[in-house]
Structure formats: structure tokens, C-alpha cells
Amino acid sequence: MNTFTEENYLKAIYHLSTQHDSVSTNQIAASLNTRAASVTDMLKKLADKRLINYERYQGVTLSPQGEKVALSIVRKHRLWEYFLVEKLNFKWDEVHEVAEELEHISSRDLVDRLDEFMGHPKFDPHGDPIPDKNGHFKANELKPVSSLSVNTTGIISGVREHSPAFLQYLEKIKLVIGKEIKVCEINSYDHSITLLLEDEMLYISRDVANNLLITL
Amino acid sequence: MNTFTEENYLKAIYHLSTQHDSVSTNQIAASLNTRAASVTDMLKKLADKRLINYERYQGVTLSPQGEKVALSIVRKHRLWEYFLVEKLNFKWDEVHEVAEELEHISSRDLVDRLDEFMGHPKFDPHGDPIPDKNGHFKANELKPVSSLSVNTTGIISGVREHSPAFLQYLEKIKLVIGKEIKVCEINSYDHSITLLLEDEMLYISRDVANNLLITL
DNA sequence: TTAAAAATTTAGATTAGTCTAAAAATAATA
């Protein structure tokens, strides 16, 4: 078994790996709010346990075993988020912190039964895919709203940023998962976008458009 | 906030306090599978935080603040056990270990919503009372089967021992919560008991009778 | 009521995870 801390490092490396081939010490330190020196210490430990591929100064990748552990944490995190929203009526901006704790509960049986109880959901409340018990999931083909051209439509299906502030903002302007949008105008100066959402015009910044994901 | 370990010490002291006025270092060490020296260190720390009343060599009691923390852990533990059995179909002998982890999830909101979701249950799957959000609960008047005299009846309502081995044994002989029993004969040599359970005669040892609780 | 036994505490180490400050390696650029 791995410690709570080791699990958090593996999860951080996993998430950073989806954006970069190899993950650097500083990237990990930033994402875990810790210092580079602490990261180096932990990387040595994880390498000793064969959970990562690590050579000094060369960055790090997950080993197959490390990826397996990371995926099980991600699975637990997303299943718990689904549970909190669907069964306990949490809002989608309230679940992340709690799921950060719940994801470390070790019982394999628990998470599988929870999955069963909820009918094997495929996506969490933010549109992220939930890996199955073998770590498999179909990566959904999500594109940021900012990549759309004028007059195309799409369905809001996920977010790239999970901060409560962002999620609450989306909630407030009713830009939530499942809604259909149409791009009406793209401002070429600041890349802000005017959308059509349920017969209403809506103006969003480039930043929001970048972090909001749709399926076509 | 208190650490995971501090919470476990407070919980252990709480449980031991229900049986003894003042709790000794060795009792705590035994119940936590640790050494007396480690317990002394922790007692100093808990006393500094005003969670316990402690004087060297004199044993320990919970302060009001300490009892509040302990009760919140007990509440979480028992609510999670109820959830696991009622919603996720765990057996009553499988839930203790998992609940030992879940009881340390800190979100107050989570446990209150869970309570709500399950309809504010009053007793966990082993018949132990679940404190409400203010730490209040009515201590049920349970007596061990071993205290009954011949020809009296009672309803199985709880257990005093939570080991999987004991619970599985009860399950096997169908002596589970809710069933009515009648004491037919008490063996004066070894205090074993012959019971009537649903028209069948059943023989149990003194030890089992001591750890099985009934309401009249 | 004193000597032996038991319980408890202290002293001194150890491990996991973290930190700061300094050294070493890599990357960037003049």
C-alpha cells in the first residue's frame, strides 16, 4: 500500500502527464504547493518503489504500476464526486475538496460497490470520464469553446478548470453541462465570444471560452 | 483540526470511558495496539490542546471539547456503517475496517447530508446508537443475554463485540438483530445457555451470551 | 510499612515528510 502523500504525488504526475510528455520537478512542486527539494525526495522514493521512471534532472513519467495506482485514485475521486452531487445534492463547485479526502479510502470493494450503486456512471459532474475498475475509459472528444468558429453549435460537456469561483460563475450565467450553445461572434481583438444560449445572447471572455469544453 | 492519530486516541479514550471512570495509559495502549511510552507522549500533546484532563500517573478523562470531538468521530463511524450496510449491501461483519477510515473525513457538511440522505437513522447495524449533529443520543437499555433468567424473552438488539469472527458466527446461527429469543435453560456449571429461536433450540456459550445484547 | 511487582514516564533513536540554503547540472542567450 502507498501513503496518502505518495498517492497525491502519483495523481499530480498523472494529471500533468496529460499535458506534457515528461513532467518536471517544478511542475509537480507548483501543483502540490510544495518545494522542489521536497519533490526530489519523494521522486527518489517513488522510483525506489518502481512507481515512476526517474533520472536526475531529466523529469519523470509514470511506470505502468504507477499509472495503475494513479488511475485508481482518479476513479475514486470522480466516483465520489458523482455520488456527492447525485445522491447528496452537493453543487458541482462544492465537491472537489471533499473528494480529495475520499479518494484515499483504500477499500477496493467500497469503490466498486459505490460504482454499482450509482449505475456505473461514465462521467463525473464536471464532464471528466470515470475510469472503470480496470482503469479503462473512453477519452471523450471535448474541444474548448475557444476553438469553435462562428455559427457552429455544440453542447457543453465539461470544464478544464475546477475552481469553485469558475464553476460558480458558470452556474450563475446558466452555462452548465448539457446546454446547447451557438457561437455568434468572435471579437478578433481580445478573442471574447458572443454566444446564443436558449434564445439569449451571452458574452464570455477568452479565458472562460478556453476552459469550457463542448462536444459537437 | 486534529490529526488522524489524535482522533483515534480521543475515540479510544471515549470508548474506554464508557466502562471505567478514568482511563489508564496501558488500557489505551492495548486498545490501539501501541506502546505505553507512545501513549504518554500523545497524552501530553492532547492535554496541551485541552482535549483531555491528564496528570502524570493518574489516568485520563476527556475534557468537554475532547468529548465533542470523540462524539463526532463516533457519529461519523456509525453513520458510515449504516450507509455501507443499507445502501451498498455490505454485511455487518465487513463494515468496521472501512468505517475506521471513513470516520476521519473532515467535512461536517458531508456527514450531515449523509445523515439526511439515510433518513436520520438512530442505530448502526450492530445496534449502537448514532449521535445526532449535536452529539446527543438516547442510550438504549441493552442487557447481555447472560443476565437473563430462565423463561424470560428478549429481542436481539446489539452486540458488545464487533470482531468479524463473532459477527459471522451470529449470522451463521441466525442470531441477528431483530430476532426474538427465549431463555430455556442455563447450565450452572459453565453458564452456557439453551435458547428458543424461531421454534428451534439453540445452544450458546457464556462468552457469546455476554456479548449479545437484548431489549426486553 | 516496607519490599516486590506493576504501571507509567523519561531519555534517546528512528522514519516519513517537509523545509531552507547552498551546490550542481542544464538551458538560454549574448
Next chain:
DNA sequence: TATTATTTTTAGACTAATCTAAATTTTTAA
């Protein structure tokens, strides 16, 4: 390509929780 800047690692220290072994206090019982 030589020098500067950045990144990463090492060295050494700290805290929380634990341990063993020795010392101290309390309890028991002769």
C-alpha cells in the same frame, strides 16, 4: 561557445508519531 539564468539536487535540520530501554512512581501484598 562562454557566461548567465534557471532548474534541480544535496546537505542538514525540523516535526509528528513511533519505538526500546532505563528510570520513576504507584500499587500490592508479605
